[in-house]
Amino acid sequence: MKPPTLLPSLPPAPGPAKDPAPSAPADFASLRRRLEEERGRGRWRSLEELAAAPEFEAALPPEFAEGADSPAPIDRREAFRMLGVSFALAGLTACTRQPEEKIVPYVRTPEDVVPGGTPLFFATSMTVGGYATGLLVESHQGRPTKAEGNALHPASLGAADVFGQASLYGLYDPDRSQTLTYLEEIRPWPAFLGAMRTAVEAQKPSRGAGLRILTETVTSPTLAAQIQALLAGLPEAKWVQWEPLSRDAVRHGARLAFGEPVDVVPNLSRAAVILSLGSDFLGHAPGHLRMARDFAARRRELASIEGSKGGGVRLYVVETAPTITGANADHRLAVRPSEVERLARSLMAALGGTGGGSPSTGNAFLSAVASDLAAHRGSSLILVGDEQPPAVHALGHAINAALGNFAQTVTAIDPVEARPADQLAELRTLVEEMEAGRVDTLLILGGNPVYDAPADFRFAERLAKVRLRVHLSLYADETSTLCQWHVPRAHFLESWSDARAFDGTASIVQPLIAPLYDGRTEHEVLGALTDRPERSSYEVVRDFWRTRLGPDFEGAWRRALHDGLVADTAFPARNVPRPEAPPAAEEARAGGETGLEALFRGDPNLYDGRFANNGWLHELPRPITKLSWDNAALFSIATAGRLGLKKEDVVRIAFRGASIRAAVWIEPGVPDETVLLHLGNGRRKSGRFGTGLGFDAYPLRFSDALWSAPGVEVRKEGDTWPLACTQLHQNMVGRDLARAADVEEFRRDPDFAHRDELEKEPSAADSLYRPYPSDTYAWGLSIDLNACIGCNACVLACQAENNIPVVGKDQVRRGREMHWLRVDHYYGGNPENPEHFFQPVPCMHCEDAPCELVCPVGATVHSAEGLNDMIYNRCVGTRYCSNNCPYKVRRFNFYHYSLQFRAPSMKMLPNPDVTVRWRGVMEKCTYCVQRIQGAKIAADIENRRVRDGEITTACAQTCPTQAIVFGDLADADSRLSRRRREPRSYALLSELGTRPRTSYLAGLRNPSPKLPRPVRAGWSELEPEKETGQR
Amino acid sequence: MTAPAASVPAEEARLYGIVAEFETPGGLVAAARRVREEGYRRVDAFSPFPIHELTEALGIRSTRLPWIVFVGGVLGAATALFMMWFSATIHYPINVGGRPLASWPAFIPITFELTVLFASLAAVFGMLALNGLPMPYHPIFNAPRFAMASRDRFFICVEAKDAMFDRERTARLLDSLGASIVSEVEG
């Protein structure tokens, strides 16, 4: 797809994004005007424009080609419409003379843009749950194609998580709502402005008594200021915030402990002993990327000199739901939710604090933790999960204080949220007022309360009692359908805004592209209520900071845009009163036998459901279950056995009269007598992916049992629901694949990774063939299993960088997922509370590659630099190479999957530096050869060799823990070569003599000497379990 | 009994030879021997299946076919080996799985196959060429009842071109050998 031809249907966002000069806004506006009038015209001038017609959108085939499950089955009419459209297009393409496609040149070429040349990078920020993470987004001629972490941003440090990586797919998602509607009818923006004016005027007399604004958690200073200003005018109006994955407990806990809302920021770089009470600080928590980085850094010390000098870190995890944090623990204790508080209290007691807990010496785990913590005063750290009750948070603070960790491993700062509040209570009042008919106008800015508000709030039916309902959202979702006004929201990559990171750093959200559709930001919608509705969000944000960036505003502003953050806005540490452990509430201690207990957690991929239509996130295998496309009700082996449940059985889970259907998956590590449900699936109204996939657990979620529902009933429905799991066997069957050892073991025998005789790598002398001489680079990759936390970011980074298609549930079930890089996950130890091993597997780029030998047409051959190259246009698709690949890293286009990139908006997604593969072609990891070539060209221009670290593969770049290192083996002191020399370095299946270029560093565990060392062995017990009903 | 001898001398020129039909292979072989003993050389026999005795009876020289086949085989082997060696080392040398460019063991199967292929083609087409087939028309087909030669009858033909050929004597000779029918065939 040649970028220029895109321009008519899509003007780039050069002005403000690239050129923050004062004249920018005017230019920006003019661009947008041009865009508008172009859309206004009736004739189409290009296939793109024709394609943009709504009826075509409707008739679009499902995102990905064949086999993709289209949630709405195609009926006859649909089929005919499709036929019609396809014929029409066929006719067009069949013309001997292609219809002309006019190209609109830049009116004023933005600076730095080299058409067809090197891409530009712009800093922006993405917020999830209100907290900002810095991104650096790659843009080709005004077309964002790839998101990376922003190295300058404290919450990113150059890494991006799966949400950040997948944000581009969200941007180009063809199912995003595209038009402003009133009662399903398309309306122009001015009509909306008018409606809002009248609404506000109507509120004036009652001083806004009937006006409510419902937002997600807001950390954006600008937005907060806007709302405050509005409320100042209408004092009776109310602003309510609601996040389904609420952090109320955190705020409560802080109030309990310190008497005022305080955010406590952990600093893992100083922590030697970490106890997580249900906190998934490696997966989803404000600043989790930062914490992962620090954690990995401490872990690395285990393998180095510091390690022997008592450096390194030991992680204890007490958790209810299996998370990657628990998977990376040195000791993990799976407990039922009700037991966490008791544990915390007895720990408090064991540490000599007060808190009404009994030291409960019986518990070996607890005593080990206690003594370890006691031994590391000031260098220990207690982290408490959002899902834990306030008391546990308070206890956590108390223990941290008791251990003197404040100002060491934890810092108290002012709350990052613009208005910390008890969101649940506020929402409750709101619905009560709605019930009472006291709410006249409700502005819902983002969020999807109809779908995700607690069941007992009966939000949907109460919403109907509101006279004027406005909803701003990316998709026409469950809430939109119940609101008269639906305003399509501008994606954050199309928006001007700001937000704060976990440490308070103010981060700028700057657009990479003009809104693809008629999208609006919260700022603009709020502006509609003020008397200056014409102000663009750019102006709003700029104006807010104008007064706050010191004398040289333009300079500072330009800098802020460049860095993606406003310098030195991180909140300073503040003094807090010494927290006391809260008195034990009655029911807490009573938390004993409650029968089967349901756990609610955010989905690792879909979060609270906001990403429910993101194909990349849907297909991404969840870190531990390796389930893609659906969520499932997760049971422990024992519980499933007791209930006589098999995988894919459908059960009905009932709680307080509400009930849902869900498919069963058996997941070791889930505490017995609990069922784990991930929220955010089973959307009733989303897009082609979101709708109808998975199971919606929100109906079981009550305001007084947000995170766990004690006493649910589980009944077998009789039928089954197919689940798509990408890894049926999470058991090494005794093969030494993902190698790991305890620190002591490692100290005793640093060479442990090579102990097994079979593993002795055949030397070059053993080979009949003389190695090919290499006088140039020798690329290689090293993956540190000690650092890998299995977060999947690399998988999505690879997918985004290399134009890897989404194939759909059915194809995944058939074993045809296309991910070039997969993260294998294996269990060890005892099935009740297993050990976890993550192992990212890209192409090994073997020196003696089995795949190359058997290709009949030489479509995969070796480059002088040791790359195992795939020549797509030579490949005839015998699949012999894949059969002969011991690592099974090759992926095949069984259908014309890449058709999905022909959808009008998806056309802009692919990375122009990477081929889009055709049907019937084999593909695989290339070590991001396009990046290698780019760097080599740059180096050649300067007439030098490529420097170490100059090239990073997509996976390495985004890895939060820097587990992946790419480099040149020919350069003896490259980071890679140094890693290769470490004793822990080993090659996967080296005994086959493939001589892989990709190598691994064996993992290390740091168990407490006080606790029995976990056994590490492949299971056979699970085999039958893992076998059932797949593919 | 003799076939009616042609009376018009002009016809002599168009005479191909004299054909005798026999009931049994034995008869044919015996006849062939006698005819050859008499000194006839341009003699051929026709039978519904191969009769090896005829080879020496008619003094048929052993064929050159095996040599042709041999050459074909050698040619095939050479072609294959050269093609693979040239393409893998000179024309398109590239590192495949770290194997040597000239991986001769991998070249063996194709070399073998092409040897057999070329040799077989040589055998078949050599045979056809030497036999002068395809030949849609041949005078012998004019012989009465010659269609039986592909069923259950055995024929011997002395060609008019033979030095010793004489319409009367040759016909009488064949007749005396117990042929069921002796007839002249026009060329």
Next chain:
Amino acid sequence: MTDSSRELPRTSSPGDPDRDIIGPGYTFASITDKISQITLSRRTPRFWFVGFALAFLLTMVLFGAIGWLFLKGIGIWGVNIPIGWGFAIVNFVWWIGIGHAGTLISAILLLLHQEWRTSINRFAEAMTLFAVACAGLFPLLHLGRPWLAYYLLPYPNTMALWPQWRSPLVWDVFAVSTYGTVSLLFWYVGLIPDLATLRDRARRKGFQIVYGMLAMGWRGSARHWHRYETAYLLLAGLATPLVISVHTVVSFDFTIGIVPGWHSTIFPPYFVAGAIYSGFAMVLTLAIPLRAVYGLEDFITIRHLQNMAKILLATGLIVAYGYLMETFIGWYSGNPFDWYMVKNRLLGPYGPTYWLLIACNLLSPQALWWKRVRSSPWRLFLIALLVNTGMWLERFVIVVTSLHRDFLPSSWGMYVPTIWDWATFIGTLGLFAALFFLFIRFLPMISIFEMRTLIPEADVETPAETRSRREATP
């Protein structure tokens, strides 16, 4: 035929079913007429129409499946990432194997002077051709981009690209195409004299012309016969190593791979044995009904069936040895991957297919130790069918169970054939049958001129009485 070939026992009336290779009382004329009238007679038997119609229907199914395949892509099949090869390759190997009997019978048995081959070699060769044709389809169909199949051939191109000679698939291309060509030549050369016969016996003008052209003016000249037989012998000599090589090369497709269950040195011999095994099974499957419906019991006698049954038994035992060794070495090698593969093959999710294969290929032929079984056509027919099934299963086990669990448990998977897999397979059965029906209708299914040589009268030297004495002592 060579001289010595005529030294073999031949009977006159009364017939001895165990030694007869041709019924009593036949003359050159009667043989010729009996065989040629099958093709020349004006009225076609009803069963032929029924059979051909059915076969044609299935052929259409095949074309339908192929059309859909080309339209949608290889994804309509059950193949996936651990199991990159499914039915396509299974069927390919199966058909190629079947294609071995024909050339084997006509070449090897010819060199070994097994005269009884005479009455079965013609249609065995035809069977070979059609089987190879069916087999040849699959390597093309299973490509992701079949329209680029010519990339496998060494042809001059501007990109200066060549096939990758180290790949067994390229060897396959040469082996199979050579095998197809040589078999065709062999078959056609054998047909020439019979075509001449048909030319001379045909009453209808059209037939006369067509057969006449095909016969190329063959006139049975002694000189021609001489060269003809030399050529035929040479071809036989060439075809013999060829027939061995083909399935050896096919087995390389697996042995060159490093997949546990493929990477085994025993494959070539045991593949060749398996090929002959399945080939003879197929010959029996065809011969037994044929002799019944066309009343050819005098040409394809009990002795033929018995001999083939013996070969079936012999090759079956070799194959059994192959299975045994595979399993034994899996354990003996001490290679954990191989040993797991063996256990998985026997007890894994595909275990049943393995045991079924054992039942078909190992147990069922043991019945052939008994002469009663060997000399009862319908029993033989049943066993032949079982063996055909068994050999197909063997290929399935080799291809699928080896691939579905190789080195990394993380990428293990399962293979479930789709309706299109089945349609394609059944379709080729139809194609095969259709071609065969056409063959028996329009060409002599038994070599007429060679049958003539089996008649006592064909003997020139030895007088009748001495001959009858020799028969007493075979």
